[in-house]
Amino acid sequence: MAQFAQIIVDVPTLQTNRPYDYAIPLVWQDQLQVGIRVVVPFGKGSRQVQGFVVGTSDTPPDYAGELKTIAQVLDLQPVLNTELLALAKWLAQWTFSFQISCMQTMLPSMMKASYTKKVRLTGAATPATAAIFNGQAELDFADLAPETIKQLLKLQRQNLVEVDYQVHDRAKIKTIKAIQPLLSVAEYTAAAAKVPANAKRQHDLLAYLSAHATTTAPLSLPQITAETQLTLAHMHTGADKGWLRIVDLETYRDPYAELATAPRTQPLTLTAEQATAVEQITTAGQQQQAKVFLVEGVTGSGKTEIYLQSIQAAIAKGQTALMLVPEIGLTPQMVTRVKGRFGAHVAVLHSGLSNGERYDEWRRIERGEAQVVVGARSAVFAPLTNLGLIIMDEEHESSYKQDDMPRYHARDVALWRARYHHCPVVLGSATPSLESRSRAQKGVYQLIRLKERANHQPLPEVTVVDMKDELKQTKEDNFSSLLLQELHKRLLHQEQSVLMLNRRGFSSFVMCRDCGFVLKCPNCDISLTLHMDTHSMKCHYCGHEEAIPQVCANCQSRKIRYYGTGTQKVESELKVLLPEARILRMDVDTTRRKGAHAKILRQFGNHQADILLGTQMIAKGLDFPDVTLVGVLNADTALGLPDFRASERTFQLLTQVSGRAGRADKKGEVIVQTYNPEHYAIRLARHHDYEGFYQREMTLRHQAGYPPYYYTILVTASHEEENEAAKKIFQLMNQVKPALSPQAVLLGPTPRAIARVNKRYYYQMVIKYKHEPQLEKILTQIMQENQARNGIQISIDREPLSFI
Numbered sequence: 001m002a003q004f005a006q007i008i009v010d011v012p013t014l015q016t017n018r019p020y021d022y023a024i025p026l027v028w029q030d031q032l033q034v035g036i037r038v039v040v041p042f043g044k045g046s047r048q049v050q051g052f053v054v055g056t057s058d059t060p061p062d063y064a065g066e067l068k069t070i071a072q073v074l075d076l077q078p079v080l081n082t083e084l085l086a087l088a089k090w091l092a093q094w095t096f097s098f099q100i101s102c103m104q105t106m107l108p109s110m111m112k113a114s115y116t117k118k119v120r121l122t123g124a125a126t127p128a129t130a131a132i133f134n135g136q137a138e139l140d141f142a143d144l145a146p147e148t149i150k151q152l153l154k155l156q157r158q159n160l161v162e163v164d165y166q167v168h169d170r171a172k173i174k175t176i177k178a179i180q181p182l183l184s185v186a187e188y189t190a191a192a193a194k195v196p197a198n199a200k201r202q203h204d205l206l207a208y209l210s211a212h213a214t215t216t217a218p219l220s221l222p223q224i225t226a227e228t229q230l231t232l233a234h235m236h237t238g239a240d241k242g243w244l245r246i247v248d249l250e251t252y253r254d255p256y257a258e259l260a261t262a263p264r265t266q267p268l269t270l271t272a273e274q275a276t277a278v279e280q281i282t283t284a285g286q287q288q289q290a291k292v293f294l295v296e297g298v299t300g301s302g303k304t305e306i307y308l309q310s311i312q313a314a315i316a317k318g319q320t321a322l323m324l325v326p327e328i329g330l331t332p333q334m335v336t337r338v339k340g341r342f343g344a345h346v347a348v349l350h351s352g353l354s355n356g357e358r359y360d361e362w363r364r365i366e367r368g369e370a371q372v373v374v375g376a377r378s379a380v381f382a383p384l385t386n387l388g389l390i391i392m393d394e395e396h397e398s399s400y401k402q403d404d405m406p407r408y409h410a411r412d413v414a415l416w417r418a419r420y421h422h423c424p425v426v427l428g429s430a431t432p433s434l435e436s437r438s439r440a441q442k443g444v445y446q447l448i449r450l451k452e453r454a455n456h457q458p459l460p461e462v463t464v465v466d467m468k469d470e471l472k473q474t475k476e477d478n479f480s481s482l483l484l485q486e487l488h489k490r491l492l493h494q495e496q497s498v499l500m501l502n503r504r505g506f507s508s509f510v511m512c513r514d515c516g517f518v519l520k521c522p523n524c525d526i527s528l529t530l531h532m533d534t535h536s537m538k539c540h541y542c543g544h545e546e547a548i549p550q551v552c553a554n555c556q557s558r559k560i561r562y563y564g565t566g567t568q569k570v571e572s573e574l575k576v577l578l579p580e581a582r583i584l585r586m587d588v589d590t591t592r593r594k595g596a597h598a599k600i601l602r603q604f605g606n607h608q609a610d611i612l613l614g615t616q617m618i619a620k621g622l623d624f625p626d627v628t629l630v631g632v633l634n635a636d637t638a639l640g641l642p643d644f645r646a647s648e649r650t651f652q653l654l655t656q657v658s659g660r661a662g663r664a665d666k667k668g669e670v671i672v673q674t675y676n677p678e679h680y681a682i683r684l685a686r687h688h689d690y691e692g693f694y695q696r697e698m699t700l701r702h703q704a705g706y707p708p709y710y711y712t713i714l715v716t717a718s719h720e721e722e723n724e725a726a727k728k729i730f731q732l733m734n735q736v737k738p739a740l741s742p743q744a745v746l747l748g749p750t751p752r753a754i755a756r757v758n759k760r761y762y763y764q765m766v767i768k769y770k771h772e773p774q775l776e777k778i779l780t781q782i783m784q785e786n787q788a789r790n791g792i793q794i795s796i797d798r799e800p801l802s803f804i
């Protein structure tokens with residue numbers, strides 16, 4: 001019987017990691033558990049907010065004021081268990097963020113409260129209030145005009161109206177109608193004798209009920225309607241006559257319903273390399289060791305099969321398993337592979353699901369109905385208990401890092417959970433991040449290398465074409481003659497090709513040929529991107545959109561030209577060059593609609609196209625046996641970016657995309673077009689030489705003092721006024737500097753590369769360090785002190801993916 005609760009409240013303007021004390025109403029005193037969501041009053045007036053119970057006690061808190069009482073309890077059972085509550089606490093500290101943001105990140109967004117603001121009359125109506133309320137008891141704040149709000153504020157000061165905040169739980173359980181037969185077969189026969197012969201539907205219904213009289217589980221109405229054409233109206237008649245009862249049956253929204261019947265697959269006979277890997281992983285699982293394995297396996301070496309068989313071993317012991325896949329790698333092909341092995345025991349979580357679907361998958365996991373979870377970044381918080389294995393495929397992928405609060409990396413969370421559960425973690429990649437590979441070098445992780453493809457075929461041969469030479473000969477700037485010739489060959493042999501256009505650091509924009517004017521976003525410091533599908537210019541940072549200009553805004557010239565190469569432009573060029581080819585295009589524009597991504601891949605898999613042309617999206621995870629040619633149209637656009645990870649990203653991308661060729665019996669070939677054929681990232685990718693790249697890049701990182709030799713933290717201050725942002729970052733620098741040892745390095749402060757985004761200016765500094773015992777404390781303090789004060793926003797990013 002606890003009388004008092006400690007609660008983390010959802011108040012964005014007053015962010016703090018401190019729980020607040022509340023009294024528990026008598027009715028809830030023996031039921032309120034830690035991890036339950038509640039609604040509590042907060043601050044002055046009748047404002048209510050959502051909160052999470054993080055502790056309960058019998059002794060009154062040490063608090064002088066009057067203790068408020070919990071207003072509502074939203075859950076019957078905890079939605080965050082002991083493990084996840086501890087994780088939230090650690091994560092808030094580790095990422096310099098707030099526990100409330102961490103807790104909300106862990107739960108499906110449907111469980112985040114929505115708030116409405118209502119205005120209500122408190123006293124007798126006056127002429128002024130009557131004019132506004134017009135007979136209504138309360139008004140919805142969101143519907144009011146600014147002028148009305150102004151008048152209401154005046155009335156509020158006179159205590160004539162009050163503003164009420166209401167919290168809504170958006171989590172809705174989906175139900176379907178079902179029926180329950182109530183009589184015996186004999187009774188149904190008797191009933192049928194009394195129904196007139198021309199009441200055909202009633203006879204149908206009685207026949208159906210009679211046939212199912214012995215079933216105890218409720219019968220789903222949608223299914224009955226599909227089979228018999230009996231509808232809810234007929235059921236109501238039946239219910240009135242006492243033949244049946246209509247009930248609401250709780251159900252799940254199943255995003256992969258069509259895969260439920262995916263043919264079951266059997267474990268493959270492992271290659272020697274695969275067998276050693278599975279053996280080591282399962283042994284660690286048996287010994288309950290939180291060991292971290294780095295599986296560095298060339299593309300097509302059968303890493304997925306290793307994951308599946310290791311998961312199998314965990315399940316066989318009665319444990320659960322979590323498999324993380326980068327967002328764009330979470331293809332239907334991947335889901336089918338996992339569902340094919342583990343059937344209905346699999347839950348899938350990713351951002352392509354509707355909020356309702358996500359909520360339902362989450363509930364299946366929470367209730368222990370799914371033992372295997374496959375999902376993108378935030379699935380790392382899946383409420384699995386008794387975890388026996390965590391897998392992180394393509395561990396080098398940047399989408400594992402979240403770039404707003406909490407700025408966490410899924411790998412760090414995975415390692416924390418593995419320690420909690422004493423279970424192994426498998427990090428897999430053909431091109432591991434330098435961070436992970438160097439940890440394996442030091443023996444912190446256990447390195448497992450797979451040097452051969454599962455089909456025992458050699459890796460595809462890579463030819464590098466120097467586009468500088470090519471340009472001298474032809475005026476085609478997207479297709480070398482070699483690439484065209486090879487594409488042509490594939491058409492003749494009815495084999496398939498994959499073409500990648502590297503879009504990083506690259507976009508289509510509009511420039512005036514007379515004065516050089518480039519159309520920029522009015523809110524942000526960058527040029528607007530041309531989108532042919534919507535015929536508009538868009539800002540990729542704030543979403544601003546405007547019409548494609550006909551005349552230059554600067555000099556009124558009509559000579560406006562489009563620059564940059566988009567996939568659309570390449571597609572139309574290709575149609576001219578290879579008119580007989582059937583082309584599928586995959587980029588942000590063609591995959592925006594739900595299910596579009598899956599559809600394109602299905603069409604390609606069914607040979608409805610010869611060429612799959614796409615952006616980076618096509619580089620990951622695709623496994624199509626008839627792809628024998630991969631072409632990279634522009635390998636080096638990322639190399640020019642002022643980013644210390646540019647070479648690493650280029651190497652990874654080229655290796656991944658090359659790996660799409662020759663995965664089955666047919667030999668694969670890769671053609672890479674570049675303006676920098678001598679660059680080491682391109683040279684080494686050509687030889688599939690990850691180890692060579694690792695050595696070379698580590699030397700450079702060491703010389704320049706970059707990660708993984710240093711830890712890094714990026715601190716950013718932003719404000720609508722440029723000098724306020726600048727002033728703040730210098731003030732923060734002066735606060736941090738005295739706490740640092742001479743071994744630490746401070747870069748900046750500088751304006752960010754794109755200094756203005758969404759009407760705000762950004763200034764930043766980077767702290768590079770090896771061991772700084774004081775740093776965490778001072779940064780935590782900075783974050784707590786500076787939240788949303790005077791329009792300043794501070795962000796602190798541990799191990800940022802780039803400094804730009």
Ligand SMILES: Nc1ncnc2c1ncn2[C@@H]1O[C@H](COP(=O)(O)OP(=O)(O)OP(=O)(O)O)[C@@H](O)[C@H]1O
Nearest residue numbers: 268269270271299300301302303304305454621659
């Ligand atoms: N032991 C095996 N015997 C036969 N075929 C196998 C075996 N293991 C894997 N394969 C097949 O080899 C192909 C490549 O395997 P998989 O997709 O798992 O490779 P991967 O290492 O994940 O590759 P990538 O990193 O390129 O995504 C698949 O078609 C898979 O079915």
Ligand SMILES: [Zn+2]
Nearest residue numbers: 521524539542
């Ligand atoms: Zn913008």
Ligand SMILES: [Zn+2]
Nearest residue numbers: 512515552555
């Ligand atoms: Zn102009």
